[in-house]
Amino acid sequence: MKYELIALDVDGTLINDHHELTQGTIETIRKIAEQGTEIVLCTGRAPDSTIPLMKQIGLEGYIITHNGAATVDTRNLNVVNEFALNPHGLEMYIDYCHKNNIHFDVNTTFALYVQGAAGLSKEALDLYSKFMIQPKELPGWADFSEPIVKFTVTAPMEELDKVYADWSLWSQEFNMLRSGDFFIDLMHKEASKGAALQNLAAKRGIPAEKVMAIGNYFNDLTMLTFAGLGIAMENSPLEVKAAANDVTLSNNDEGVKAALEKYCL
Incomplete structure (x- = not known):
């Protein structure tokens, strides 16, 4: 073949x-x-x-x-x-991340956004640099000029196990997948x-x-x-x-x- x-x-x-x-x-x-x-x-x-x-x-x-x-x-x-996702559907996940001190980022096809980009820790910056990414400050949803395609959370494996278990109980608007030991991604359902x-x-x-x-x-x-x-x-x-x-x-x-x-x- x-x-x-x-x-x-x-x-x-x-x-x-x-x-x-x-x-x-x-x-x-x-x-x-x-x-x-x-x-x-x-x-x-x-x-x-x-x-x-x-x-x-x-x-x-x-x-x-x-x-x-x-x-x-x-x-x-x-x-x-x-595959563009509905950003308003992310709000409950962002609230969860804030309450549980879970790092998250929001991705368009060509850019990555985080809250407090200027004050990211050296550990976070080192992680992004491994993937040749320069984070930008997260704007409001109305200020995005390109579709949002992915929402990613990053944490130690044990913490992510709990995040995945908690979110699995929610009604899923998104395709949620474990994309690595230290990453969970939310994307459009399809x-x-x-x-x-x-x-x-x-x-x-x-x-x-x-x-x-x-x-x-x-x-x-x-x-x-x-x-x-x-x-x-x-x-x-x-x-x-x-x-x-x-x-x-x-x-x-x-x-x-x-x-x-x-x-x-």
Whole structure:
């Protein structure tokens, strides 16, 4: 089977735990792209922290960002698909965060906003800098000029377990997902990596059986199950491995490289 479209998650999948993209992985991806296969990074990151990785690999084209809430063409920065959420529905979640001292941010496709941006702690600034993000001060809802696509909370794992349990009891207007051990995202009910990948594949005229996806976490489940071949990383939770067609090496052992060599070279 020649796969025409390959979707790669970034954190915990494409890059290692030191946020490094290995040369061996880059060379393997380039070989496959030269064969005519379209490579799409499909990530919870924003475009500004995804495009540099595309450039490092030597690719251009589409990226699926914000866990599927926004698809962007890197060649012209056009937004080709966007799932805008209702900001007023976030108010009860923001109240909860204030009462429980939980850090949150609000994302449009190209910008990230926090309350008290100028007074963020060094720890928070270091976290954002890892993802090449410069937070802006959160305005009122009426002052947003672009759609809001994602609301993210960040806290230690044990605190987030309680947040997730509490919010799971609420009537859900949003798609709530655990996008990492230290992150919970709220998005439009229909937004997911799988939905965005399905839309992109349809736009490109590529059937699901010719789509391959590689990921490592719960936010990758929808794209792993949509793709004709879904591959989980060795560092994935058991539930993610169970949903995949195959399991490759960990992100620290060039698992993406191993999977691509096995199925595409």
